[in-house]
Amino acid sequence: MQGEQPKPNVLLEDEALRDGLQIESQIFSIDQKIELFSLLKNAGVRRIQVGSFVHPKIVPQMAATDELIRELSKQENTVISALILNDKGLERALACGVPHVSMSVSVSNTHSLKNARRSAADALGGMVDLIKHARSRGLEVRAGLQSAFGCVYEGPIAESAVLEAADKMVSAGITEINLADSTGMADPYMIRSLVSQVSRRYPEVRISLHLHDTRGLGLANMFSGYEAGVRIFDVCVGGLGGCPFIKGAAGNVPTEDAVHMFESMGIATGIDLNRVISAVDFLENALQRSLPGRMKRVVSAQQVCNR
Numbered sequence: 001m002q003g004e005q006p007k008p009n010v011l012l013e014d015e016a017l018r019d020g021l022q023i024e025s026q027i028f029s030i031d032q033k034i035e036l037f038s039l040l041k042n043a044g045v046r047r048i049q050v051g052s053f054v055h056p057k058i059v060p061q062m063a064a065t066d067e068l069i070r071e072l073s074k075q076e077n078t079v080i081s082a083l084i085l086n087d088k089g090l091e092r093a094l095a096c097g098v099p100h101v102s103m104s105v106s107v108s109n110t111h112s113l114k115n116a117r118r119s120a121a122d123a124l125g126g127m128v129d130l131i132k133h134a135r136s137r138g139l140e141v142r143a144g145l146q147s148a149f150g151c152v153y154e155g156p157i158a159e160s161a162v163l164e165a166a167d168k169m170v171s172a173g174i175t176e177i178n179l180a181d182s183t184g185m186a187d188p189y190m191i192r193s194l195v196s197q198v199s200r201r202y203p204e205v206r207i208s209l210h211l212h213d214t215r216g217l218g219l220a221n222m223f224s225g226y227e228a229g230v231r232i233f234d235v236c237v238g239g240l241g242g243c244p245f246i247k248g249a250a251g252n253v254p255t256e257d258a259v260h261m262f263e264s265m266g267i268a269t270g271i272d273l274n275r276v277i278s279a280v281d282f283l284e285n286a287l288q289r290s291l292p293g294r295m296k297r298v299v300s301a302q303q304v305c306n307r
């Protein structure tokens with residue numbers, strides 16, 4: 001349309017290799033992870049969270065994150081990111097040369113005690129120290145708040161609690177704040193309200209959203225976030241994922257469905273839909289089950305019709 005302003009692009013960070021795979025009992029080899037990474041990168045995904053630095057006994061799927069990052073070392077146009085939880089993880093991240101790290105704690109005390117075995121206040125204090133350590137070592141840090149839109153154990157989470165925690169993280173030097181709807185309890189109005197407050201409070205900090213699609217509101221929440229000014233969204237190819245501490249949790253918004261939504265509205269993601277679907281194929285073959293994303297079925301059906 002003539003005179004129409006170009007719409008701002010979005011960055012989709014695929015987390016299937018971390019948030020998706022971490023609850024799978026089938027352990028993926030380094031080669032399988034590299035293949036999935038390559039499929040995502042070749043589809044145009046520009047930031048990929050490839051794993052976490054946790055104790056291998058706690059999350060065996062993430063045991064070889066260091067080795068994976070070393071193997072992937074030279075990547076152009078795609079930022080490799082990893083999740084760290086403590087100083088030991090930070091040292092491992094620095095040793096293998098990952099350029100971007102994420103951290104996250106829960107705003108809900110009960111969720112924090114179950115997931116991290118620490119109170120929310122204690123976990124936040126630990127993360128603030130960790131942010132400072134990582135910044136002093138030259139890393140770009142994204143830090144997030146889980147259950148920022150509600151908790152299955154505690155119910156609604158006050159926006160003031162989120163903002164109080166965010167103040168401490170921002171003062172410690174983060175460049176991006178990740179608001180996570182770990183439980184899928186957010187709705188589009190809640191997203192708009194919290195994002196507006198966070199962006200007014202810290203205009204210099206980028207906001208990203210991590211939206212689990214547990215109640216089917218993932219895309220609606222994503223669009224609401226975009227309308228409120230968010231330009232970075234976490235996604236999981238195929239919609240892989242869940243959470244062992246949140247009953248019935250679904251994965252993040254499927255990458256391919258987010259690509260379809262944004263691209264159909266003229267908002268560039270840089271990701272090729274057909275190519276990203278080959279990553280869904282790869283995962284479904286490896287796991288021997290269908291994943292919840294919609295667009296693979298749509299694109300496959302169109303290919304049949306076009307024959």
Ligand SMILES: [Zn+2]
Binds near residue numbers: 182210
């Ligand atoms: Zn998640």
